[in-house]
Structures are given as structure tokens and as C-alpha cells.
Amino acid sequence: MISVEGVQVDPRHWIGGRRISADRTFPDISPIDEVFLGDIAAGGASEVDAAVAAARSAFPTWAALSAVERGAILRRVADGIDERREDLARVETRDNGSLLRSHRRGVMPRVAMNFRFFADYAEKLSHPDLDVRGHRERITYDPAGVTAIITPWNAPLMLATWRIGPALAAGNTVVLKPPEWAPLTASLLADIAHEAGLPAGVFNVVQGTGAEAGAPLTRHPGINRLSFTGSVPTAGVIAAAAAPNIVPLSFELGGKSPLLVFGDCDLDLAVDLAVEQFDNAGQVCLGAFRMLVQQSIAEEFQARVVARARALVLGDPRDEKTDVSALVSRPHFDRVSGFVARALTGGARAVLGGGPNAELGGLYFSPTILVDAKPGSEILTEEVFGPVLTIQTFADEDEGVRMANETRFGLAATLVTGSSSRAERVSARLDAGTVWVNCFFVRDLGAPFGGNGKSGIGREGGTYSFDFYCDVKNTVFSPNGWKESSHG
Ligand code: NAD
Numbered sequence: 024m025i026s027v028e029g030v031q032v033d034p035r036h037w038i039g040g041r042r043i044s045a046d047r048t049f050p051d052i053s054p055i056d057e058v059f060l061g062d063i064a065a066g067g068a069s070e071v072d073a074a075v076a077a078a079r080s081a082f083p084t085w086a087a088l089s090a091v092e093r094g095a096i097l098r099r100v101a102d103g104i105d106e107r108r109e110d111l112a113r114v115e116t117r118d119n120g121s122l123l124r125s126h127r128r129g130v131m132p133r134v135a136m137n138f139r140f141f142a143d144y145a146e147k148l149s150h151p152d153l154d155v156r157g158h159r160e161r162i163t164y165d166p167a168g169v170t171a172i173i174t175p176w177n178a179p180l181m182l183a184t185w186r187i188g189p190a191l192a193a194g195n196t197v198v199l200k201p202p203e204w205a206p207l208t209a210s211l212l213a214d215i216a217h218e219a220g221l222p223a224g225v226f227n228v229v230q231g232t233g234a235e236a237g238a239p240l241t242r243h244p245g246i247n248r249l250s251f252t253g254s255v256p257t258a259g260v261i262a263a264a265a266a267p268n269i270v271p272l273s274f275e276l277g278g279k280s281p282l283l284v285f286g287d288c289d290l291d292l293a294v295d296l297a298v299e300q301f302d303n304a305g306q307v308c309l310g311a312f313r314m315l316v317q318q319s320i321a322e323e324f325q326a327r328v329v330a331r332a333r334a335l336v337l338g339d340p341r342d343e344k345t346d347v348s349a350l351v352s353r354p355h356f357d358r359v360s361g362f363v364a365r366a367l368t369g370g371a372r373a374v375l376g377g378g379p380n381a382e383l384g385g386l387y388f389s390p391t392i393l394v395d396a397k398p399g400s401e402i403l404t405e406e407v408f409g410p411v412l413t414i415q416t417f418a419d420e421d422e423g424v425r426m427a428n429e430t431r432f433g434l435a436a437t438l439v440t441g442s443s444s445r446a447e448r449v450s451a452r453l454d455a456g457t458v459w460v461n462c463f464f465v466r467d468l469g470a471p472f473g474g475n476g477k478s479g480i481g482r483e484g485g486t487y488s489f490d491f492y493c494d495v496k497n498t499v500f501s502p503n504g505w506k507e508s509s510h511g
Contacts, residue, residue, distance in 0.1 A: 036228060174201055274480040281437070317423065362401065
């Protein structure tokens with residue numbers, strides 16, 4: 024056991040309802056102060072084999088339960104998450120540096136909701152019968168088998184449970200490979216699920232790195248679905264690994280989303296939405312880091328955003344007053360620093376920040392706003408995944424929309440305007456899986472979520488999740504051939 028913020032966390036794998044010790048380990052380092060938290064099991068092909076075998080053997084019994092029976096267990100898992108909310112929040116904060124106050128208020132309640140919502144949804148899931156030339160077509164959602172889930176470090180428990188919830192509710196069993204930069208809360212989830220009565224083998228956790236534990240899972244012939252959240256380069260490797268087994272993929276990847284601010288907008292709202300992009304130190308896939316502002320208000324918008332962002336409190340994420348915390352790891356910190364340094368060398372100007380925070384040191388990077396970046400340069404086209412915003416200006420609606428869509432990604436787009444007709448026109452033209460109008464980050468779990476272009480493959484949420492996690496079957500009943508007098 025390792026003790027993190029006073030919480031006991033088991034660093035071993037969880038396979039077939041048992042803790043499995045590891046021959047090898049990797050160190051878990053906290054971003055807050057770069058302190059060593061403990062050695063975590065480093066799985067490989069043999070642990071993945073064992074986890075897939077456990078999930079396969081648990082599948083028939085779990086799949087045979089009704090949605091109501093599965094739902095009762097999943098709601099108990101949600102209750103267990105609620106009971107341990109504070110432990111989960113403190114451990115996640117220590118592990119990946121995200122704000123404790125966000126976990127307490129928003130993230131951990133949503134983690135529990137990921138189980139309750141999909142448990143409820145599965146119970147009501149149905150498709151109306153179709154009728155073709157007197158034949159009745161009945162559409163059913165059958166469990167698909169073993170689901171492999173691979174997740175990133177920026178919101179590890181929320182992103183994992185957003186897939187584990189529907190996969191289990193659908194009747195699948197799961198093998199989770201958590202991120203090596205934030206592995207701890209997955210282990211607590213295994214404890215909670217076990218205590219809630221989830222049968223052995225239904226949910227398994229193989230800890231380890233992407234190359235050693237992730238890769239064998241993605242090429243395993245025993246998996247039936249693969250849900251991956253992470254970066255585009257990794258997605259390419261995973262798609263190739265899964266291809267020989269023809270495993271259906273759900274990919275939720277990166278973004279370079281725009282915040283399109285029109286001259287007719289409520290400027291207070293636009294400034295609020297801009298500053299919100301520094302949440303989680305900008306380590307948010309949906310973040311609207313490309314500010315595109317109509318020339319008529321650009322000067323005032325920039326001045327107000329800079330003033331507000333300058334007042335953000337940088338520091339320890341366990342402090343309720345902190346707004347922006349450390350970046351997740353030294354390699355990631357170096358990557359973000361490199362992007363900003365190259366942008367500045369290439370002619371961009373920092374109107375706020377512009378580099379590591381000298382006062383706090385460590386992995387603390389100052390909230391940064393860049394202007395005058397060279398069109399087409401990497402700071403405007405690549406995902407930085409840090410507290411770094413750029414501001415560009417546009418003359419009119421056509422130019423604004425063109426610039427917003429000038430990206431190989433298409434995860435989200437946010438527009439701020441006071442005109443409903445402009446909102447209709449522009450939102451229809453934006454190339455993104457989610458478009459927010461005068462708001463940000465608001466989404467029902469029933470709504471489709473996913474990205475266009477390089478931001479992903481497929482959609483999850485509500486029925487879209489079950490379309491992916493289930494084998495959707497069409498059974499066609501003929502009106503003829505029945506020996507009974509009537510066929511229901
Ligand atoms: P990453 O791609 O480096 O790693 C993600 C996961 O994949 C980790 O668990 C890692 O161990 C694993 N992995 C790495 N190589 C692998 C391989 N060869 N085979 C199997 N698994 C492998 O991404 P990251 O740095 O952890 O996360 C940041 C990225 O995630 C950003 O691009 C961000 O936009 C994206 N993201 C997307 C969403 C979304 O919902 N669209 C949400 C959060 C994060």
C-alpha cells in the first residue's frame with residue numbers, strides 16, 4: 024500500500040477480483056512538488072493476457088443479467104464513489120495536480136453520475152419496431168464482450184468512468200489501462216467497485232506504461248471494443264495495432280478549438296469565457312485556446328482578458344484559492360515551454376506570462392497570452408495542452424468562420440455573439456463535434472460527444488455510447504410460417 028494524502032492506495036493491478044503483484048514497477052511523481060508518491064505496478068503482455076481472460080470468463084454471467092440487475096450494482100458503485108468523494112478528490116489532486124476544489128464541486132460528483140446515468144439509460148434503452156411489408160423488425164442492443172479502455176492523465180477518473188459506466192451498463196466487461204502519469208484513482212475505483220458487489224473479472228485494471236501495458240491490450244485478439252482517449256499520434260499507433268482483429272474503435276483525441284468573439288457580443292461574458300480556458304492549467308482537450316476576436320472590439324477584449332488572467336492565483340492545487348496549478352510532469356512541462364519559446368522566437372509577443380513561473384519554480388508555468396503569432400505557425404495549429412492562449416483578429420463573419428475552421432482538429436468551437444441570427448448562421452458553418460454559443464463546457468450525458476477531423480472517431484453519450492458498446496441486432500419476423508393462430 025502507498026499512503027497518499029492519508030489515503031491508502033494499492034499500487035498493484037486488479038485482475039479477476041484480486042490484487043496481482045508486479046515484478047516490475049514505475050515511479051509515480053506528484054506534479055505539485057515533484058515528490059515521489061510510490062512505486063506502481065508496471066504491467067506487460069502477461070498481465071494483459073490475464074486481465075482479458077478474466078474479463079472473458081466473467082462476460083457470460085454479467086451479460087446475462089438484466090439491465091435492472093446490473094443497474095442495481097452500478098448504482099451501488101456510484102454510492103461508493105460519493106462516500107469516498109473526498110479521498111478520490113485528494114488523491115487525484117496529488118497525482119495529477121488538478122484543483123481540489125474542482126474535484127470536490129464538479130468532477131467527483133460527475134464520476135458517480137457516469138455510473139448512475141448510464142445504469143438508468145440502459146434500463147430504458149429501446150428502439151421502436153419497424154414494419155416492412157408486414158414483417159416486424161425488432162432492434163436490440165446486445166452486450167458486445169470485453170471492452171478495453173485506455174485513458175489520459177488530465178481528468179483520469181472522469182474520463183475512465185465516462186466509458187466504464189456505459190460499457191458495464193451495456194453488459195460488457197472491462198479492462199482499464201490508466202495513465203502512467205496519474206494511475207492512482209483507478210486503483211481506488213477497483214476497491215469501490217469490489218465493495219459494491221461488482222463480480223470478479225467484470226472490471227479489471229492493468230497499470231503500466233502505454234508501450235508496455237497499453238500496446239498489448241490494443242492488439243489483443245480477446246477484446247471486442249476499444250475506447251481510447253488521448254493524443255493523435257498514439258491514436259494512429261493504436262488504430263494500426265487493433266486493425267488485424269477488426270476491433271471497433273472509439274477515439275476521443277486532441278483539439279485546437281476556437282473562441283470566436285464577435286463585435287456584437289456581451290463583452291463581460293466573452294472575457295469570462297476566455298479566462299475559463301486557464302482551468303486545469305489549460306490541460307483540457309476541449310479548451311478554446313485560439314481566441315479569434317473581431318477587430319472592432321479586439322483592443323478592449325485583449326486588455327480585459329489580460330487584466331483578469333493576471334489576477335489568477337497560481338499555486339498548490341490543494342489550496343481552495345488556487346486557480347492555476349502545476350503541469351502534470353517534467354516532460355509535459357518541457358513540451359509546453361518549448362512551444363512558447365519557439366513561438367516567441369518566431370515573432371509572437373507575450374502580453375501576459377511567456378514562460379515558467381520563476382517564483383514558484385518546479386512545474387508551474389505562468390498563464391500566458393500570445394499575440395502576433397505567425398499565421399500557420401505551430402502555436403496556432405498544434406495542441407499545446409497548457410495555460411497558453413493566442414489572440415488573433417478578424418474583420419468580418421466570413422473571415423472569422425474561415426479562421427475558426429482552419430484546423431485539422433474539430434473537437435469543439437465556442438462563439439460569443441449578441442445576435443441570434445448570427446449564432447444560427449455561424450454555428451451551422453463551424454466544423455466541430457460540439458459548438459457552444461455564449462457558453463462553455465455545458466453538456467448533458469445524453470448528448471453526443473466526440474470530434475471531427477483529427478479529433479476523433481465516433482461519438483459517445485446517451486444512445487451513442489450504446490451504439491458503440493453494444494452489438495446492435497435486427498431480428499426480422501415474417502408474418503408467415505407460424506403454427507400458432509397468432510404471433511405477437
Ligand atoms: P497519450 O496519447 O500520450 O496517452 C494516453 C493513454 O494512451 C495513456 O494511458 C498512455 O499510457 C496510453 N498509450 C500511450 N502509447 C500507447 C500505445 N502505443 N498503445 C496503447 N496505449 C498507449 O495522451 P496523454 O498525453 O495522456 O493525454 C493528452 C491527450 O489526450 C491530448 O491530446 C488531449 O487532447 C487528449 N484528450 C482528449 C479528450 C477527449 O475527450 N477528446 C479528453 C482528454 C484528453
